[in-house]
Amino acid sequence: IAGITQAPTSQILAAGRRMTLRCTQDMRHNAMYWYRQDLGLGLRLIHYSNTAGTTGKGEVPDGYSVSRANTDDFPLTLASAVPSQTSVYFCASSPGPAQSTGELFFGEGSRLTVL
Amino acid sequence: GQNIDQPTEMTATEGAIVQINCTYQTSGFNGLFWYQQHAGEAPTFLSYNVLDGLEEKGRFSSFLSRSKGYSYLLLKELQMKDSASYLCAVRDRRAAGNKLTFGGGTRVLVKP
Secondary structure (H helix, E strand, O other): OOOEEEEOOEEEEOOOOOEEEEEEEOOOOOEEEEEEEEOOOEEEEEEEEOOOOOOEEOOOOOOEEEOOOOOOEOOEEEOOOOHHHOEEEEEEEEOOOOOOOOOOEEOOOEEEEEO | OOEEEOOOEEEEEOOOOEEEEEEEEOOOEEEEEEEEEOOOOOOEEEEEEOOOEEEEEOOEEEEEEOOOOEEEEEEOOOOHHHOEEEEEEEEEOOOHHHOEEEOOOEEEEEEO
């Protein structure tokens, strides 16, 4: 059982480069999320998707974009990376409140360093 | 918006009990979650409270008072493997996407 898979696990990136973090889940969950985690700031929501074909902005969306072409995949793109985007990125999914408590299932994280 | 406060760090002895408090302010409370996160790993779900009272799951219990905007996570019979960060998160029905907002986390260090 894979659950939710993120790639890459770790990446060092030059400022100004474009980068896509991949996220795939095989649980047929409707909702998917991207969070970033920084020391002292906790997990902050970047973008979310309630269902395939829809996306929405979270707390810290600037500099990031997402797409949700199907149920399983939810990639996060940094169009032009900046050092302040150095962080650990977590993808998460949820079946949705109607099906459960709405708890989140997290991927293992992608550690991104922008130099 | 939401404000979620929890202590930054706590230290306890193996076999003891530790209580991690979480206070929150939200306009449309729709559930409180506790997650455990070991260093370098993903958060994993521990507990969920939506009504007032205590929810018990083995060595872990979580309490909620909606009128006080307060929750705690109680860890009993502490084990070394309980050394981790514990994240309090609140769901707001008025927030877009019914999303969770997380506190900064409490790092618990269990000593022998």
